[in-house]
Amino acid sequence: MKKTISQALIFVFVTLPIFTFASVDTVSTYSKTMDKEVKSMVITPSNYDEESQYPVVFLLHGYSGNYTSWLENAPETEKLADLYQMILVTPDGNFDSWYWDSPVDPKSQYETYITKELIPFIDDNYATIAKKEGRAITGLSMGGHGALYLAIRNQDIFGVAGSQSGGVDIAPFPENWNMKAYLGTKAESPSNWEDYSVMGQLHLLSQNKLPLIIHCGTNDFFYQVNLKLHEELTYLNIPHTFTSNPGGHTWDYWKESVQYQLLFFHNYFRENPSE
Template sequence: MKLLKLTFLILLLSGGISQAKTDTIEVYSQAMKKSLKATVVKPSGSEEKDQEFPSVYVLHGAWGGYLDWHRNVRKPNLLQDLADLYQIILITPGVAPFSYYYDSPLMDSVKYETYISKELIPYVDANFPTINDRKSRGIVGLSMGGHGAMMISAKNPDLFIAAGSMSGVMNIDVRTWVGNEATQAERKKSQQEMLGEINYDYPFSEYTAVGLVDQMKENGIELLIDCGIDDFLIETNRQLHQLLLDNGTPHQYIERPGAHTWDYWTDALPFHILFVNQVFEKQKSK
């Protein structure tokens, strides 16, 4: 098995051709009264196998969509190769820009935590050969999707065993970002439209990842936080890292050269899927 995975890894890094199949689905959200698209990437030959597979939800960032992880990565067929390598099913949901994957208390059109946790996951488990168990389900994401992965997993520990963030918005307080002040003002305005007046200072709001560190500790979900040192969100990641250290939450934290780019995320995703798969394997031995 190790030799087989090594062979797959060599093909993955060299841009080998995958036979994994990708389906596009459309799931109606009763909570938001609209349909949303996603892709489901299944390992090669899964339809001929009498077998169920672990699943990982891979979330996109702001301005993005359900096809981002297929169209924008720098290695063709990256998700398909990873599905084959680890024999897992990968799901890429699409959500609205700047929604941060939370449920708005003010807007019925922004209920993305409910959509992912109570509508999309049950649909996928009912229609694809996934293992319907938290021990075989993970969630990762980039930027806004990193926030979504950390927030949704913290609030729904019955659904996930592992979560990963790449260049994540670990604090939606734009004062912690490094960058264009006009853009930051626009983001804060959109947050206020969806959330109203929330507390951006300690104790942090439940609508931002840094406000959920106690749940992260209590839940015991395995966490990987990864950010480039030149990323405008680096301080939000360092802040979450320190809060998790302060309250004694086990987690892995990585800083490495790179910025808020698809080059960075293309390199990051294989490590996040490896991390989640290692958690899956560890659960099998328990």
């Protein structure tokens, strides 16, 4: 018996994956404090909707880097904006600013820039959760120091913070990374080297007010200062997540670390809804 066409043909439906990409904007904001334009990259989810509200994570680059460093060296980071439905902002830290308001150089006022100029710009121009429960900050190396330093000093602005291989205690490194250009020499201005270090800000912390996540590889030259920070936080009974695992001061380490840190932030945002 002959088969009809409808009997002879077998249709197989295959669902193909839909590939979407986050959107990346380069923005320039004028800093009145420093009298200059400062660039940032802003990464929004592929389904970004102006009628929605998104949490924001600020990612700070390390020494000798700039606002493009995260996406140039860890391009997969932009996919995490989609995965966790968050906005990522990568501000320029002027190569070596350490994100301080320098007591020596009035043209290097990055704490004021980020907290009082950049954040209002992001909130005014993007669909953000414009309160601390919707805002996180982290970074690598110099940026890891900057993230904790800014968050601890501005707990009304940041709800959660992290550090990846951060230079969290600057005291052992008085001749490194041009820090003395912004603080004065350690011999001439010893108090600056205490006051402008993460370790010098711990007295501002209290239990369960600012969740912290700290990563550092055991082969990193900043490992001992990160271990010291962990021990001091433990002594002060400040809750925090500290991970030390094999790894050095490398992008391979940071590309893995940032995934865990953004998951940590995602869980925080989910547990602290905007309404």
